[in-house]
Amino acid sequence: MTSQRTIGWLAKSAGVHVQTVRYYERQQLLSPVGRRPSGYRVYDHEAVARLRFIRNAKALGFTLREIGELLSLRVNGRARCGDVQRKAEAKLHGVEAKLTDLQALARALRGLIRMCQAGQPIDRCQILRQMEREQPASQQSQKRRTS
Amino acid sequence: MTSQRTIGWLAKSAGVHVQTVRYYERQQLLSPVGRRPSGYRVYDHEAVARLRFIRNAKALGFTLREIGELLSLRVNGRARCGDVQRKAEAKLHGVEAKLTDLQALARALRGLIRMCQAGQPIDRCQILRQMEREQPASQQSQKRRTS
DNA sequence: CTTGACTCGGTACCATAGTATCAGGTGTAG
C-alpha cells in the first residue's frame, strides 16, 4: 500500500520506464529518499514532481545537463528567479535563431516546388545551388547543443 | 599540383576532417571519382561543392539521412520532375512541422519568461512551478531534438 | 511455501554524428 513507493511505482506515476529513472539517477537528476534493507529504492511524492519537472523541461528543449542545473538552482536558496529567467532566455534565443533559418529554408523549398511545377529542370534549382555556395557562417544557428 | 586531389585536399578545401569525409562516404553521401593504384581516393571540385552542400544543409537542421535524400533528389532531378516535386513537398512538410514545434516551444518559453518577476526568491519562481505541473505532453510530438 | 512479479547492479545495445588511434603502405622533397 503506502510502502509501495518503489521505482516501479514512481516510473508508473510519472509515465517513464524504470530504466529511465535509474538512468536519471546516474545523471544525478534524481535520487531515492532511501533504501529498504533489501536495497530497493524508496521514493516519495516529491520524486514524482521532480520527474514531471524533468519531462516538461525536456519538452521545452532543455538537455538533461541543463535540467540538472535548473534543479540545483532550485535547491540552492541563494539563486534567484532571474537566474532561471536567463537560462530560459538563452534557450529562447537559440530557438528563435533556428526558426529564422528554417523559415528561410521553407521559403526556398516552396520556390523549388514552384519551379518544378513550371517544368524547370532540377539542375537550375536555386536552393540546391545556394546550398553549394560558400556560406558566410553569418548568424550561426548554434553549433550542436545550446548551453 | 593538379594531381593533389586526395582526401586531405578535399577535407581542407571544405573545412572538415579527413575522417569526416570517409564517414560521409560510408554514409553514402559522397564518393571519390576514382582511386590511384595505391588505393588513394581521388576527388574533383564537384566533391567540394557536395561537401559544402552537406555542411550547409546540416546547419539548417537536416540529418545526414535527409541530406542523402536531398542529394539524390538533385541527381534524379533530370529524370522525373514529378518524383522530385513529391520529395521536395515531403521535405517542406517536414520543415513546416518542425517550424510549428519550434514556434510552440518559443511561445512556451516566452510565456514562462513573462511570468518571471526577476528578483523573486527561487521558491517563488513561476517558471519552475509551471514546469512541475502535470502537462499531458499535449499535442506537439517532439520526436526529434529541437536544439 | 511456492509462484510470479518486481528489483538489484552491471553491461550491452540503439541511433546520430562524428573523432581518435592503429599498423602499415605511399608519395615526395631535399
Place this chain on the structure above:
DNA sequence: CTACACCTGATACTATGGTACCGAGTCAAG
C-alpha cells in the same frame, strides 16, 4: 635515399538519451 607527411582500412571512443537484457535476490498473494 632517407625523412616525413600523407593515405589505407579497421576499430574504438566521444556525447546524448535512453532501452534491453542478465542472473540473482526480494516481496507479497495464494
